[in-house]
Amino acid sequence: MKLWTKILIGVLIAGGTVSYLIYTLMAAQSWRCEVCIVYKGHRSCKAARAETRLAAYSTAAHLACSLITSGVTERMACPNTPPASKTCSKQ
Known part of the structure; x- marks a missing residue:
């Protein structure tokens, strides 16, 4: 088999693998939320x-x-404060 044929096969396999990974990751994520927090x-x-x-x-x-x-204490307390706004939708 010629070198360019091997390279082409490798590129096609790599491209297929990357496409499959992107598709499965995007299909699994079906909710989108936007959250605004004032802290x-x-x-x-x-x-x-x-x-x-x-x-x-x-x-x-x-x-x-x-x-x-900043700091561990604030990073643990902040997400537990009520959000200023939030919107969630099923994608």
Whole structure:
């Protein structure tokens, strides 16, 4: 088999594998939540996708808090504060 044929087969296999991984990851994430949190006077909004509404909300809240907190204590307390706004939808 020629070298260019081997390279082409390798590229096709790699492309197929990457396409399959992207498809399965995107298909599994069926909820999208956007959460805005105000913590100690700072506001941050982030969105996240996950299989369940609770997981998407929790991830979005943690992402929003990661930008406006410092230290372990604040990072644990912030996601438990009531959000300024939240929207969740099934994708």
